[in-house]
Each structure stands twice: as structure tokens, then as C-alpha cells.
Amino acid sequence: MNSKEYISSGILESYALGSATPVERKEVEKYTTMYPEIKSELDEIEKAMNMYTTQHSIEPPSYLKEKVLAKIIGVANTTSSNANPVIRSINEPTQQSKSNFSYWSIAATFLLLISATFAVYFGVKNSTLDNSVSTLVKTNTALSDSIKSISSNLAQMQNDMAILKDPMYKIVELKGLKAAPEAKAMVCWCPTDKKVYVEIYKLPPAPQGMQYQLWAIVDGKPVSEGMLTLGNGLHAMKDVDNAQAFAVTLEKEGGSPTPKGDMYVMGTI
Amino acid sequence: MSNRKFTEEELVASLKNGDQHALSFLYDNYSAALFGVIVRIVESQENAEDVLQEVFVKIWKNIFSYDKSKGKLYTWLINIARNTAIDSLRVKGHKIKSQIQSLDNSVHSINKQYNTAIHPDHIGLKSLVNKMKPEHKQLIDKLYFEGYTQEEAAEELNIPLGTVKTRARAAISQLREIFIVKETVK
DSSP states (O other): OOHHHHHHTTHHHHHHHTOSOHHHHHHHHHHHHHOHHHHHHHHHHHHHHHHHHHTTOOOOOTHHHHHHHHHHHHHHHHOOOTTSOOOBOTTSOOHHHHHHHHHHHHHHHHHHHHHHHHHHHHHHHHHHHHHHHHHHHHHHHHHHHHHHHHHHHHHHHHHHHHHHHOTTSEEEEEEEOTTOTTOEEEEEEOTTTOOEEEEEEEOOOOOTTEEEEEEEEETTEEEEEEEOOOSSSOEEEOOOSSOOEEEEEEEETTOOSSOOSOEEEEEEO | OTTOOOOHHHHHHHHHTTBHHHHHHHHHHHHHHHHHHHHHHHOOHHHHHHHHHHHHHHHHHHGGGOOGGGSOHHHHHHHHHHHHHHHHHHHTTOOGGGOOSOHHHHHHHHHHHSOOOOOHHHHHHHHHHTTSOHHHHHHHIIIIISOOOHHHHHHHHTOOHHHHHHHHHHHHHHHHHHHHHHHHHO
8 A cells, every 4th residue: 555645645635534434543543553644644634633723712601610520520520430530539639638638637537535534534523513512501500500500599698697686586496296296397587577488398298179378377367478379488478566476377378367267387477 | 639630641540440531631721722623523512522522431431442552532422423423413413414514604693603722832833824825724624623524515515536635645744844844933
């Protein structure tokens, strides 16, 4: 075959223009590998056609690039064949930055562990402190309550002591009678300002529906001094003028105008 | 990173590796040329955009079959664009031969739809290309951009088949001379 004749036949141009028949195409591809001068001629023809094509360039709309790339990524991801390349993201780190990444991840993990340890430590410590604080608050409340109670008792005792030490008051001891020989009480009475205080040392518990009542004996007649309430210390009762004796009887709850029940203690002035 | 430049060999190798930078570079550097070819063939904006997408998918899928000993990457890419565009017309039932609308008019109207980005370096060249004999340009456009077979071109242009062959060769010779002149001027 004469390569010059082949070149001048126009078949290479047909090939480059895409108008060669399949048979011609095969032939051209075969000869270009066999004859360098045919190959170089075809290269020149294609170069000219490429230049010609470039003259007809039209910039596609700007949005198309993203669409095209997205479509290719979609195609690549749905293709399982190994022959197809796997898309690597533009942002995907290179091999070197991968090792950087693992360095940073180790550092980050380490810092995370340290901070987690501190978090747990302070968390535990904090909850311990919380417990301590609440214990202290409880103790403080209890102390404050007992101080209140003590100071209240102290005020009561100071009050009682003032009465007991007061020379104006007559101390009357009320002794147990037949109904309860062990019973014992005390009345403090001031004849000048007529005040009466009573303290019960010992009395049998009042039965259900019954209550102890204090009486002053004035000119041989009992005058109600009021109902007795339990509790330590002196209890203020009704004022009385010119009493000769005091007695306690067991009456129905709420008391009675005149003593009807048994007398438990009595003392004369 | 995205401004990275590739030589043709690097580009092909990177594409085979599935490198997205390469894909992006490919698009940036070849899409206008491919789109120009496609627009010339399919004559509709929507179709041209669809075809361009299809072309890039084909390039991506077939990059392994590209053999540089058989030709330049550019030629290979343009051929994929041409073939895909022509196939899309056949699929849609167009008869290539019955495209009555004049090529110049259609391209003119489509060019208006796009911001045709002509490289300043190409302007002088374009005027040189316009110096081609009209019958040469017409034949090359029919064969190259519209996918006519030589027989179809002969029938369409009402010239003998032998004339198609010699005229095609003469047209490309003229193109080569133009480009040689251009390179010498440079």
C-alpha cells in the first residue's frame, strides 16, 4: 500500500469528520498504527478540526456544571462495578492529611478523655458537696429549732423563777388526798395583785372525757380558778382575792360551776 | 485546590482514579467546546443541556477505554459529544436529513440564548475561519456537526459523492493552512 495515495484519498478526512463507514474506520485505525506518516497526517487533520470546533465553543449555563457533576456522582454511586472509578470528593483529605487527621483525632480523643474525667470528678465532688450542704442545712435547722425551744423554756423558767423568788407570792403546797395520795401540786398566789399560778408535779392521767379543775376556797366557798392543762412550769390561772385554800377536783371536760367530782389535792394558805 | 492544572496525561490518569478535581477541570476546560458542538447538532437549549450531562457521564464511564495512541483526548471527547448529540436526535425521531432549518439560522438563534464566550485569542482565528470558502464550510458543518453521511451530504447538497470526498479534503486542507498561518502570525 502506498501511504501517500492513502493520505490523498480523503479517507483520513472522512474519519476525522466522523463520516467514514465502520469498515473504513477499522482500516484507518489499523493503518495509523502501522504507518507513522499516516498517523501524523491524521493528527494534523484532527488538530485542524479541533481548532475548528473550538471556534464554535459556547459556554454552557453556569448552573449546568453542578448538575453534571451531581449526575456523575449519582451514576458512580449506583454503579457497583469495580471497573468504574470511585468518586473522591474535592474536600476529601489526601493521604498525608489523612495521617494528620488521625493525629488530630488522637489529640482530640485525649483531650476529650481528660475533660470527661474532670467532668466526672467534679460532678461527683459537686454531688458530695450538695449532700454535705443539705446535711448542714438540716443540722442548722435542728440547732435553730432546739435553740428556739431552749430559749422558750429558759424564758418560761426565768418567768417561773421570778415568781418563785418574788417575796410577795405565797407558795401553797397541794398534797394528795384519798383518791391519789401520791399526787402533788403547787400554787403561787400574790394577795396584793391577786395573780394565781399553778404547777402540777404529779396527778394521775385524767380519764377520757374528764379534766382537772382548780378551785380557790374563798370564805368557805369554792371559786373556779380554771381548767388545768398539762405541761411543765407555772400556768397562770384566774385572779383571786382573799383565798384561804386551793384544791383540784376531777370534773367532766370543760369544768363545772361547783365541784362535783373527787378532790385529788388540796393545800391551805 | 480547585484551580489545580492538569496536563492531558495527568487529567486522564486522574479521571481514571475517580478524582473529582480532574472532573471539575475537565468540565471547566472542555464543556464549552463540547456544548458548542452539541448546540449545533440538537438545536434546542433543553436538549443540549441534557445531552451535555449525558456526554459527561459517558466520558466518565468510558475513560478507561480511552487510548491516547489512537488520538488526542480532545478528539475523543468531541466524538463522544457529536455521537451522543446525533443519537439523541435519532432517538427523538428526528430525521437528520429532514432538518430543513438552515444551520446558520439555528445556530444564530441558539447563540443568542447563551452567553457565547469566545476567547479573545480566538477572535482573529474566527475571522480566518470565516474566510473559508462557503461550500467548504457548509460541507464540513453537514458532515461534522450534523452527522450526515457522505451519501446524505451528496444528496442534500446535490453534488456527486466523489465531489463530497474531494471537497471535504480540500476544506480541511484550507483549515490547516489557516491554522498554520495563525501559528506563524503568533
